[in-house]
Amino acid sequence: MLGLQIYDAARMRAVAIADYAMLSDRHSAALVSRHGSIDWLCFPRFDSGSVFARLLGEDAGHWSISGVGATEVSRRYLDRTMVLETTFRSPTGVLTVVDALVMGPGNRRHDLGVGAPHVVAREATCTAGVVEVEVSYAPRPEYGLIRPLMSERDGGVVAVGGAEILVLSSPSPLAIADSTAMTRLMLSDGDRVGFALHHCTRSDRHVARIWSQTEIRECLQDTIAAWESWSELHQAYEGPWRELVHQSGRVLHALSYQPTGAICAAATTSLPESVGGSRNWDYRYSWVRDASFTIEALWVAACPDEANDFFEYVATSAGMSVGRGLDLQIMFGIGGERDLSERELPHLPGWRDSAPVRVGNAAWNQRQLDVYGELLNSVYRLSDQLNELAPASRAFLIDLADAAARRWVEPDQGIWEVRGEPRDFVYSKLMCWVALERAVALADRLQAHDRVAHWKKVRREIHEAIVTEGWSDRANAFTQSFGSDDLDASNLMMALVGFLPGDDPRILATIDAIDERLTDGRGLVYRYRSHDGLEGEEGTFVLCTFWLAHAMALSDQPARARTVFERAAAFVNDVGLLAEEVDAETGELLGNFPQAFSHIGLVNAAWAISEAERRHAARSRAPKHPEQLM
Numbered sequence: 162m163l164g165l166q167i168y169d170a171a172r173m174r175a176v177a178i179a180d181y182a183m184l185s186d187r188h189s190a191a192l193v194s195r196h197g198s199i200d201w202l203c204f205p206r207f208d209s210g211s212v213f214a215r216l217l218g219e220d221a222g223h224w225s226i227s228g229v230g231a232t233e234v235s236r237r238y239l240d241r242t243m244v245l246e247t248t249f250r251s252p253t254g255v256l257t258v259v260d261a262l263v264m265g266p267g268n269r270r271h272d273l274g275v276g277a278p279h280v281v282a283r284e285a286t287c288t289a290g291v292v293e294v295e296v297s298y299a300p301r302p303e304y305g306l307i308r309p310l311m312s313e314r315d316g317g318v319v320a321v322g323g324a325e326i327l328v329l330s331s332p333s334p335l336a337i338a339d340s341t342a343m344t345r346l347m348l349s350d351g352d353r354v355g356f357a358l359h360h361c362t363r364s365d366r367h368v369a370r371i372w373s374q375t376e377i378r379e380c381l382q383d384t385i386a387a388w389e390s391w392s393e394l395h396q397a398y399e400g401p402w403r404e405l406v407h408q409s410g411r412v413l414h415a416l417s418y419q420p421t422g423a424i425c426a427a428a429t430t431s432l433p434e435s436v437g438g439s440r441n442w443d444y445r446y447s448w449v450r451d452a453s454f455t456i457e458a459l460w461v462a463a464c465p466d467e468a469n470d471f472f473e474y475v476a477t478s479a480g481m482s483v484g485r486g487l488d489l490q491i492m493f494g495i496g497g498e499r500d501l502s503e504r505e506l507p508h509l510p511g512w513r514d515s516a517p518v519r520v521g522n523a524a525w526n527q528r529q530l531d532v533y534g535e536l537l538n539s540v541y542r543l544s545d546q547l548n549e550l551a552p553a554s555r556a557f558l559i560d561l562a563d564a565a566a567r568r569w570v571e572p573d574q575g576i577w578e579v580r581g582e583p584r585d586f587v588y589s590k591l592m593c594w595v596a597l598e599r600a601v602a603l604a605d606r607l608q609a610h611d612r613v614a615h616w617k618k619v620r621r622e623i624h625e626a627i628v629t630e631g632w633s634d635r636a637n638a639f640t641q642s643f644g645s646d647d648l649d650a651s652n653l654m655m656a657l658v659g660f661l662p663g664d665d666p667r668i669l670a671t672i673d674a675i676d677e678r679l680t681d682g683r684g685l686v687y688r689y690r691s692h693d694g695l696e697g698e699e700g701t702f703v704l705c706t707f708w709l710a711h712a713m714a715l716s717d718q719p720a721r722a723r724t725v726f727e728r729a730a731a732f733v734n735d736v737g738l739l740a741e742e743v744d745a746e747t748g749e750l751l752g753n754f755p756q757a758f759s760h761i762g763l764v765n766a767a768w769a770i771s772e773a774e775r776r777h778a779a780r781s782r783a784p785k786h787p788e789q790l791m
Contacts, residue, residue, distance in 0.1 A: 176200070178512070179734040179750045181216075182236060182245050183428055184281070185415035186262035186384075187274030190428035191281060192216060192754070193260055195234055197247055198225035198297075204325070204360040205279045207418060207425050207495055208445040210303040212327065212360070217431060217518050218509040221305030224358065226283055228256040229293040229345070238408070238736055241396075242388035243415050244381070245736070254290025256348070258283060261384045263357075268387040270394045274419030280372070281358040282381050287348035294348055296356070299341040300327050304506050304520070308340040316371040318342050321363070328369040330357040330377065355381075398461055400771030401723075402763075405730060406461070408737035409760035413455050416757050422470025423495035424452035427741070427753035433515035434699035434742055434752050441515055443522045444753040446501055448492040449475060449532040450576065453539035455757050458764040469548055475536065476557050483560040488568075489536070491529045492522065501525035527574040528583065533565040534592030534599070538658065541599040544606060555607050562600035562612065566619040569593035575642075576651050577688055585643040587631040588651035594623040595658050624660070632667065638674035639667065647691040648679045650705035653712040657765075663715030672712050676725075681745040684728050700742030700751045703729055707762025711769045719773035726766050739763070 181192040181200070189209065192201035200215040200223050214221035228249030236247040239259070249256040260283050265276030285294050298318070300309055302325040309322025318335055320327040329335075332354040335342035346354060355377030361368035372380075391414065396407045416425045427444035434440040456471055478497040483489050494501060503521040511518050540547065540558060550558070569590055572583035597620040604613050630643040631652075641649035652671055656663040679687050685701035686709050706729040713722035732743050732750060739759035741752025 176216075177749055178432060178740050178752075178754050179732075179738075181738075181754060182238070182734075182736045183243070183412070183415065183738060183755055184245060184260055184262040185243055185428075186264055186277040186279075187415065187417055187419035188277045188279065189262065190415070190425075191260075191262055192428065193245055193247070194225075195236065195247070196225065197227035197234075197249070197258055198223050199260075199281065201429060202281065203445070207416075207428065208443075211305070212300050212302055212325065214301065214305050214509070216429070217511055218305055220301070221509060222299055222301030223297065224281075224299070225295070225297045226258050226285055226356065227295055229295050231256070236736060238411075239385055240389075241392035241407075241411075242385050243411055244385050244388060249292070251292060254292040254348075254350070255288045256285060256292040256294060257288055258285045259381060261381055263380045264384045264387040266380075266383060268383075269390040271391075273387055273391050273414070277419070279360045280380070282355065282372075282377050282384070283357070284353060284355045284377060284381055285346075285348070286353045287350055289350055291347065291349050294346045294354070296331070296335065296344050296346070297341065298329055298335065298343070300325075301340075302327075304509060304518075306508065311337050311340055311342060313337065314371060316373075324362050324364075326361050326363055326369050328359045328371060330355075330359070330372040332356075332374060353378075398768070400767060401774070402726075402730065402767045405733060405737060406764050406767050409764050410459060410461075412738065412755050412760050413459060413757055413764075416455075416755070417471075418447075418495040421496055422472075422474040423447035423493070423497075424455045424471060424757065425495060426451045426758065427756045429753045430520060431509075431515070431518040432512055432740070432751070432753045435515075436513050436744070436751070437515050438698070439515075439517065440699055441511060441517060441519055442524075442753070443503070443519050444756070445495075446492050446522060446525075447474070447495050449489065450491065450529070450535045451757050451761075453532075453535040454761045456539045457542050458761040461764050461768040469546075472540065472547060472554070476554055479557070483557065483564050488528050489532050489561065489564065490525065491527060491532050492525050499525070523580075524574075524578045527578060528571075529575065529578070530565070530568055530571070530573045530589040531576050531592035533561045533568075534595030534658075537561055537565075537596045537599040537603070538592075541603055544603065550606055555609070558600070558603070559607055559609050559612060562596050562609075562616060565593040565596035565600075566616060569619070569623055581692075584641075585630075586649075587627060587639055587642060588649065588654065590623055590627050590631065590643075591652075591655060591658070591660055594620055594627070594660060597623070598659075627660070628667070636674060638671040641689055641691060645691075647689060648675055649689045649691075650675055650679060650686050650702065650708060651688070653705070653708040656712045656715045657708070663712065664717055668712070669716055672709065672716060675709060683743075683745075683748070684725065685743055685745070700744045702742055703732065703739055703756070703759035704741075704762040707759070707766040711762070711766040714766070714769035714773040717773065717776075719770055719777055722766070722770050722773065726770060729766075730763065733763075 215223040231249035233250040263280040307322040309320040357372040359369040430443035431441035503523040505517040509518040575586035686705040710726040738755040740750035740754040741756040
């Protein structure tokens with residue numbers, strides 16, 4: 162048994178980010194490679210220490226189930242679910258492996274994730290011929306720092322290390338050596354075997370247990386039914402790229418943390434923005450900006466019933482800070498934590514030796530003024546779905562608008578979290594304008610009529626400042642910051658939030674400038690190209706390319722928008738997932754994965770193009786006046 166083949170280090174270094182699929186129980190996430198290896202899993206939360214982290218270092222833990230001698234591998238999510246099916250074809254037979262992070266028993270519709278047991282279930286089935294199945298299980302808690310003590314139990318293996326207890330249920334005995342358990346099984350057509358990994362902490366040591374084959378089968382079927390019921394209830398979009406939009410909606414829901422309503426920016430930490438570079442950040446937290454955009458995207462891709470949960474999460478996490486004159490914190494832990502201090506994990510080499518690996522994110526205490534507008538914009542967009550606002554919620558939203566009115570003149574770090582000196586970023590000013598625009602529109606719900614005159618006055622001041630100081634004749638575009646000639650893709654949002662009409666000459670000029678001068682050879686968009694205080698380069702930004710398509714749709718250029726959309730959508734992997742960036746040289750996905758921002762951009766751009774094409778079609782069907790026929 163000890164001589165069983167496992168993937169060598171060179172092969173693992175070659176695993177592309179796009180070769181992973183995500184599992185989620187709305188508490189945590191796992192990444193499963195095309196080879197059937199779980200190389201990333203954090204228990205019990207998205208931002209907990211990892212149990213498997215081979216994604217960031219060969220010795221940091223994995224759990225693989227695969228077909229020996231497979232010559233062809235394909236995979237898919239089962240219809241309308243985030244349950245993964247991988248098929249291994251070999252000269253002797255066909256093996257399918259179904260993987261899921263298990264939902265709570267009986268979860269349906271709005272209840273996905275309630276009471277999730279913190280279990281990964283995997284079922285291997287021979288569907289033709291004869292196949293040999295190889296299992297390699299190497300848990301390494303706390304980001305690979307711990308090699309647990311492992312012992313055999315009737316029906317499985319128990320691993321204890323640090324604060325973690327992991328119980329692996331297996332239909333076959335496993336050989337244990339050096340904190341790794343392995344086995345091989347021969348299956349014939351129709352044979353089925355199930356595995357389950359149950360997690361608990363040592364303080365709850367009696368929770369984790371051995372699962373029977375029947376229980377594993379039933380919990381997989383129940384999890385499939387749970388996702389199907391959510392999709393049936395929530396996903397009604399019928400426009401172009403329907404399947405991509407629906408899949409993106411499921412991904413965004415899968416990145417939400419059910420106990421609080423928080424929405425993670427991504428499922429991973431430290432996947433780099435360039436191979437071998439140091440722009441490696443932890444995205445397993447809830448940015449007010451990203452989560453607000455996510456809620457808006459769910460308005461298109463799914464029923465937005467999660468709006469109340471998210472709004473309550475932000476309001477309670479921020480507490481009374483804004484009302485006491487403090488900035489709105491830009492991000493929180495998914496449980497509402499404020500202190501997200503950053504540290505490095507020097508024992509991990511990083512994906513393809515892209516160090517450092519970081520846990521926490523130092524941007525948590527940055528000033529970013531755009532968050533006021535993004536949060537108020539999401540409340541405005543979903544105002545019909547939100548419950549009646551309580552007095553404390555109304556006061557919180559009024560405080561946000563007042564803070565935007567007061568602070569818009571101040572410099573900040575901007576949407577891209579520049580780690581240099583604060584600047585007068587145009588996008589930050591724009592979103593302060595949005596905050597006041599939406600607050601005025603929400604004045605009735607906020608019971609804030611006494612504030613409207615002041616908000617309108619400051620709104621006019623911001624508008625005037627942006628169109629004068631944010632415009633550059635030399636660049637023939639709106640630029641990154643006041644007095645700058647540098648382009649920034651975030652200015653595409655001017656059309657998206659209604660600051661100026663999509664066909665305004667300045668918007669059209671900015672679209673053209675970004676399309677011509679802020680793209681790579683494939684036509685994918687960079688966020689910016691100016692110096693940002695950090696070493697190294699980054700790839701093109703998927704969200705920004707979708708923003709360009711969205712802005713083109715709003716400027717009545719649907720054919721051009723469709724072309725740009727399809728450039729970005731071409732980088733969706735085989736199971737419908739997108740990372741943050743695309744390597745400008747190789748075309749490989751880069752950055753944390755899957756990335757909520759990228760899926761948000763896909764959803765909103767698809768909807769905008771659908772609407773633009775509908776308007777074009779309506780005009781073409783309209784009867785022409787006699788003078789138009791002459």
